[in-house]
Amino acid sequence: MVATSSLAILGVIMPFQSWFDHHDRRWLRIAFFIALASSSAIIIIHTSLVRGVFQTFGWLTPVFKSLGCYVAGVIIYGNQFPEKFWPGRFDRLGHSHQFWHLFVCGGIWYHYQAALQFASFREEFAQCSA
Incomplete structure (x- = not known):
């Protein structure tokens, strides 16, 4: 949880750094946010060992x-669709970065819905077994 929290804090700070926001570092931005999303794997593996794979998933x-x-947002942004195929046509509207933000908003909404469901089921599943 400390690693995920640290990456999240860096994720708020780093986009405002000129070296991080440079066009040549797009690969670094994508890798960073994939690492942030993947940091939950440690928690999922631990929970799978404690509670079982099927119950955890x-x-x-x-x-x-x-x-x-x-x-989906990372795939669209990483492949620069659709502007890669039609240069100049999506400079103002329909750019991959805009689609990425829409997918992030969708992800936040579904994450919020999942958190509400987790809160309602916390008594059944997430109790400490010690």
């Missing part, structure tokens, strides 16, 4: 819509 099902939005 059954409990995490509401998050999959959120992850789908984030992944």
